[in-house]
Amino acid sequence: MKYIVSTISAVFLTMFLAGAAPGAEQPVKRVVAVIDADGVQRVEMQAGGYFFDPGHITVKKDVPVELVVKREAGMTPHDIELKAPEAGIDFSVDITTEPKVIKFTPTKAGTYEFTCEKRFLFFKSHKDRGMHGVLVVVE
Numbered sequence: 001m002k003y004i005v006s007t008i009s010a011v012f013l014t015m016f017l018a019g020a021a022p023g024a025e026q027p028v029k030r031v032v033a034v035i036d037a038d039g040v041q042r043v044e045m046q047a048g049g050y051f052f053d054p055g056h057i058t059v060k061k062d063v064p065v066e067l068v069v070k071r072e073a074g075m076t077p078h079d080i081e082l083k084a085p086e087a088g089i090d091f092s093v094d095i096t097t098e099p100k101v102i103k104f105t106p107t108k109a110g111t112y113e114f115t116c117e118k119r120f121l122f123f124k125s126h127k128d129r130g131m132h133g134v135l136v137v138v139e
C-alpha cells in the first residue's frame with residue numbers, strides 16, 4: 001500500500017513539473033542576417049503560439065531586407081507588425097502557413113519592436129503573451 005501511494009505521488013509530481021514547463025519563458029533565438037549574392041538580407045521566420053522564431057534579428061542599414069514569414073499549422077491567426085516609418089520600416093501583415101515575403105530597406109540605425117497584434121475576445125493579446133521581438137538595425 002505504501003508503495004502504491006508513493007507511486008501515485010511520483011506520477012502527480014511528474015505531471016506538475018511537466019505542466020509547469022510551458023509557462024517558462026523560452027530563450028529568444030537570435031539571428032544576424034547575411035547579405036545574399038543579390039545584395040538582399042533574407043531572414044526566414046516562423047510564428048506560432050506565442051512566439052516569433054527568431055525573435056531577435058540584426059540587419060544592416062541601407063541594405064534591402066526580405067523577411068520570409070510563415071506560421072505553424074493550426075487555427076490560431078497571427079500577424080506581424082512593425083511601425084517605424086522614420087526608419088523606412090512600416091508593415092502589418094497577416095501570417096499564413098504559406099510563406100509571405102515582407103520587403104523593406106531600413107534607413108536608420110536603432111532597435112525596433114515587432115509584435116503580433118492578434119487577440120481573442122477579451123483574452124490577453126498575443127503580444128502580451130510573449131509574441132514580440134526586436135529588429136536591430138546597425139550601421
Ligand SMILES: [Cu+2]
Pocket residue numbers: 048050077078079116117118126131
Ligand atoms: Cu499571434
